[in-house]
Amino acid sequence: MNFSDVLIIILVVLAIILAVLYYINKKSMRKMIQAQDFIENNRTTVQIFVIDKKQEKPSPSNLPKAVYEQMPKTTKMRKANLVRAKIGPQITTLICDKPVYNVLPVKKSIKVDLAGMYIIGITGMNLEDKKKKSITEKMTASLNRKLSKK
Secondary structure, eight states: OOHHHHHHHHHHHHHHHHHHHHHHHHHHHHHHHHHHHHHHHTOEEEEEEEEEEEEEOOOTTTSOHHHHHHSOHHHHHSOEEEEEEEETTEEEEEEEOHHHHHHOOTTOEEEEEEETTEEEEETTOOHHHHSOOOHHHHHHHHHHHHHHHO
């Protein structure tokens, strides 16, 4: 085998790998679109009291058994943003996005958008303003304020 034969084999293998990745991406995008449609159709605004929030692996002890059994294996192995909240008289564990989790105040009553057990967003609160800022972001903001005053 000479160099051109090895090069052709490598190109064929790369083409097959790219085709498989394209197919998997297309399939996952279809699932993501279906999930977003489901979330939009089942969105409700609810007043909740946030008791606690943690980043931990889902388990039957912190989620309802039916929900835990329906989760994919990969999701069960990863840490999730879990929020213990009181919705009316009932205390439940909810799941939320990272941007929402970062600005969610603990021990406060707030209005959130829920889709089942999933916190989509906080109503009446600007997420960008409440986000924890890094040192460089704080410094650039203060410099911008000082420059705009002059």
